[in-house]
Amino acid sequence: MAGQDGYSRERWKKYKRLVERHHFKISGEAGGLMKPYWVKTPNWLKNTLPKSLIWDMPVTQTPSVYITFDDGPHPIATPFALQQLDKYNAKATFFCVGANVERYPELFTEIKARGHAVANHTFNHLNGWKTDTSSYLDNVQIADKFIGSRAFRPPYGKLTPAQLKGLTSIENPMKIYMWDVLSADFDQKISIDECVNNVVAHIQPGSIALFHDSEKSWRLMSAALPQTLAYCAKQNWQMLALPVD
Numbered sequence: 001m002a003g004q005d006g007y008s009r010e011r012w013k014k015y016k017r018l019v020e021r022h023h024f025k026i027s028g029e030a031g032g033l034m035k036p037y038w039v040k041t042p043n044w045l046k047n048t049l050p051k052s053l054i055w056d057m058p059v060t061q062t063p064s065v066y067i068t069f070d071d072g073p074h075p076i077a078t079p080f081a082l083q084q085l086d087k088y089n090a091k092a093t094f095f096c097v098g099a100n101v102e103r104y105p106e107l108f109t110e111i112k113a114r115g116h117a118v119a120n121h122t123f124n125h126l127n128g129w130k131t132d133t134s135s136y137l138d139n140v141q142i143a144d145k146f147i148g149s150r151a152f153r154p155p156y157g158k159l160t161p162a163q164l165k166g167l168t169s170i171e172n173p174m175k176i177y178m179w180d181v182l183s184a185d186f187d188q189k190i191s192i193d194e195c196v197n198n199v200v201a202h203i204q205p206g207s208i209a210l211f212h213d214s215e216k217s218w219r220l221m222s223a224a225l226p227q228t229l230a231y232c233a234k235q236n237w238q239m240l241a242l243p244v245d
């Protein structure tokens with residue numbers, strides 16, 4: 001049976017198996033030597049999945065990278081990120097949790113006022129694989145009332161074919177942004193240097209890099225973001241917001 005985007009259910013199953021094997025989620029359940037996530041999203045994974053998932057941006061004449069933040073707004077992490085971005089005249093994209101926008105509307109307004117893009121990350125940070133389709137889509141809709149963006153990133157990168165279809169096979173489809181480079185700023189087991197290296201060793205023109213403006217990621221993000229921005233500036237890369245209309 002054909003799935004969405006002409007991709008078979010077998011391909012989705014393969015993806016789920018691969019992801020489950022790698023514990024591709026923001027938690028501390030990993031065992032052994034393997035990291036529970038990919039720092040650089042492998043090309044074979046990008047190519048396995050439906051084309052409607054955006055992992056990186058086209059390389060333009062002026063080299064550009066796309067810094068993104070998930071899970072805010074947060075009263076400490078978000079103002080810090082905004083201040084750091086301003087230092088480099090960098091623009092970023094904030095994938096906001098609707099409940100946090102409701103709680104901190106002035107921070108949300110500030111993100112937009114500084115020229116950054118805002119995007120939807122569900123209202124309650126739902127795991128798509130543990131949520132039925134209509135509840136998931138309803139939750140995105142509720143978040144949309146607070147956020148008002150046609151860009152979306154699924155929490156944990158987890159989405160079912162039906163959810164993807166619900167978000168993209170509509171008159172005004174959502175752009176679904178995944179990521180190319182993961183800072184892993186949520187990983188309590190890594191050092192600041194490792195977090196910085198996760199990004200600078202892999203980021204390249206067109207990359208979508210992922211940080212978090214959240215409580216959990218504060219220790220690493222607050223140290224790694226300034227170094228990452230300095231690195232990108234030194235490469236003469238523009239730091240741009242993603243298209244969210």
Ligand SMILES: [Zn+2]
Nearest residue numbers: 070071155156
């Ligand atoms: Zn998230």
